[in-house]
Amino acid sequence: MVSFQEVEPSDAALIERVRTNDLEALGALFDRYYAHVFRAAVAITQDGAVAEDIAQDCFLKVHRYANRIDTSLPLAPWLYRVTVNLSYTWISRQKRRRVSLEMVVDRLISPAWLSPDHIAEHTEIQEQVRAAIADLNFNQRVVIVLHYLSGLNLEEIAEILDCPVGTVKSRLYYARENLRGRLGLLNGTNEVAHGFAG
Secondary structure, three states: OOOOOOOOOHHHHHHHOOOOOHHHHHHHHHHHHHHHHHHHHHHHOHHHHHHHHHHHHHHHHHOOOHHOOOOOOHHHHHHHHHHHHHHHHHHOOOOOOOOHHHHHHHHOOOOOOOOOOHHHHHHHHHHHHHHHOOOHHHHHHHHHHHHHOOOOOHHHHHHHHHOOOOHHHHHHHHHHHHHHHOOOOOHHHHHEOOOOOO
């Protein structure tokens, strides 16, 4: 008896179906990418409820603008671009509120020395790192999120932000320098904040 393994449709095939108002295809894209979009949005906005709204808005835009999506290109960068834009819009409306990047910090902080002796010290350092990242401007926060949390390379980030790779490198460099400056008084910073010491 021959068993046929079901092949998942490509993003391009699903987009083509979304163009015909196929909501099952939209649901398949939602299932495929929701976690990535939500995680990036929550890291930028630091608000789970807002991130859920942004993720839903992102997929509504897939439905609304399906005819404009270039199916010869990967879909993920388009989704990240929409996520960044929606997050920026939300942040710009929340000027009085400090935005921290707890999710990013949790990914960047090393658990290697979380022995009982170091718990209090580690918690204090986490708070200082969170505050330092929260103080970065939006452009620097976004490259930190996309590079360290979403694991994207410089070329992918440049495509998402629609800017030259050199601009991404510059923003990442200055973000690291700003974090180094703000965290410079901490002992063991180079061990704690991965990627900021390199």
